[in-house]
Amino acid sequence: MTDATVVAGLGWPATGGVVAIDSATGERRSANGWPRISGTIDPTGGPSNLEREISVNAGDRPAEPAASTHGRSAADLAGFAMAGSLADMDTPIAREAAVALMAVGRRTAPMPKPDQTRIMVVANQKGGVGKTTTTVNLAAALAVSGLRVLVIDLDPQGNASTALGIDHHAEIPSIYDVMVEETPIGDVVQKVEEIEGLWCVPATIDLAGAEIELVSMVARESRMRKALDQHLQSPGVDYDYVFIDCPPSLGLLTVNALVGGDEVLIPIQCEYYALEGLSQLLKNIDMVRAHLNRDLAVSTILLTMYDGRTRLAAQVAEEVRRHFGDTVLKTAIPRSVRISEAPSYGQTVMTYDAASSGALSYLEAAREIAERGASGSTHGETIHG
Known part of the structure; x- marks a missing residue:
């Protein structure tokens, strides 16, 4: 030897x-x-x-797609990466590099502007289904695509404020002042430094006591609507989207959000428990629509924390799509470590790792929402549980 x-x-x-x-x-x-x-x-x-093989077969291979290829899904991007010569040269790394390259082009593609401001309430009384994560990442995805977006944090935990890098300690003017003290939203809104075109109304711990204080107030259910209407009519204020992040309950704060919004976006975790209680949420939405806000409708349902390796996730997704039809976005948000890590750095996944599967998925979901808005198909019939 x-x-x-x-x-x-x-x-x-x-x-x-x-x-x-x-x-x-x-x-x-x-x-x-x-x-x-x-x-x-x-x-x-x-x-x-390998170099010899690439040299011989180069003429038989399809041209590698340009980074500016738009209008494709995240799955398409991965498919393009597989088709190029990079996939042959270095299987895992080159595919990720190709996807990342196309994600940059996809990320900068403009999204259609709605004809008027869309006020979307992100609600689900069950905790841990991805309400706040969905709110901040959809807002960021729309903002990086050239739209103007306002996030209203209506959860006393203030997690949306944290994810957007906004201070929300007790002394900071917040949504509590708007709801209880009738402070104009323009006096408490803060610009998100990391992302152009994104603003946030923070929540502080004071909001935890707001439900009790609101009980004795006149027109307690419509205080959010009044504040929003005044803000949107102010000179120089022009938002394409307003997202209201609700607490995990069906109390007065959530009712205020439902009265103040035009559309409801319901994140549904791809697990069995996430389906329990959904009918009660839909009944509450119907009640608000019947008595307080006739224009309210469930326009969007988003599947979150989808794990394609489990049969349960596929079954839950299939059941939700069968029951709710086209209201469910085609894009599902996968379980992603990057999505979980981003808030600890005061960022959304769009700025933390723009080429990750989580960022691409939220970008695709945001594009679906924007395209539905441009086509005028956002207000369907009320869904009954």
Whole structure:
């Protein structure tokens, strides 16, 4: 047996550069036990087998798509990455690089503007289904695409404010002052520094006591509507979208949001418990529509925390789509570590990792919402549980 120095060409882990060679048969096997190496680089500096193959077959391959390819889904982007020569040269890294490259182009593609401001209430009385995550990431996705977006944090926990990097300690003017003290929204709104075209009305812990204080007030259910109407009619105020992030309850704060909004967006976690209680939310929406806000309608349902490896997630998704039809967005949001990490840095996933699967999914969901708004198909019939 003799030794020869070679470099692995098919992605096997490095073996220190030494491969055992049988002088009689010429058979090569790694001294560390890795499978036989069939794609090697000549020690003299000649082209590798892969380079030769790419050189010979280049004319037969489809042209690699440009980074500015728009109007495609996240799955299409991954498919394009697979089709290019990068996918052949370096399987895992090149595919991710191609997807990231196209994500940059996709991220900067403009989205259609609605004819008038769309006020969307993100509600679900069950906690942990992704309401706040959905609110801030959809808002960020629309903003980075050139639209003007306002996020109103109506949850006393203030998680939306945290994710957008907005201070919301007790001394900060907040939505509490708007709801209880009738402070104009323009006096408490803050600009999100990380993203152009995005603003936030923060929530502080004071909001936890607002439900009790609102009980004895006149027109307690319509205070959000009054404040929003006044703000949207103010000179220089021009938003394409307003998102209201609701607390995980069906109390007065959520009722105020439903009265103040035009559309309801319901995030549904792809697990069985997420379906329980949904009928009660829909009944409450019907009651608000019948007595307080005739224009309110459930326009959007978004599947969140989708895990394609489990049969349960597929079954829940299928059941939701069967029951709610076209109200459910085609895009589902996958479970993603990047989505979970982003708030700890005071960011949305759109700025934290714009090429991640979570960012691409929220971008696609935002595009669906924007295109529905441009086509005038946002207000359907009220959904009954």
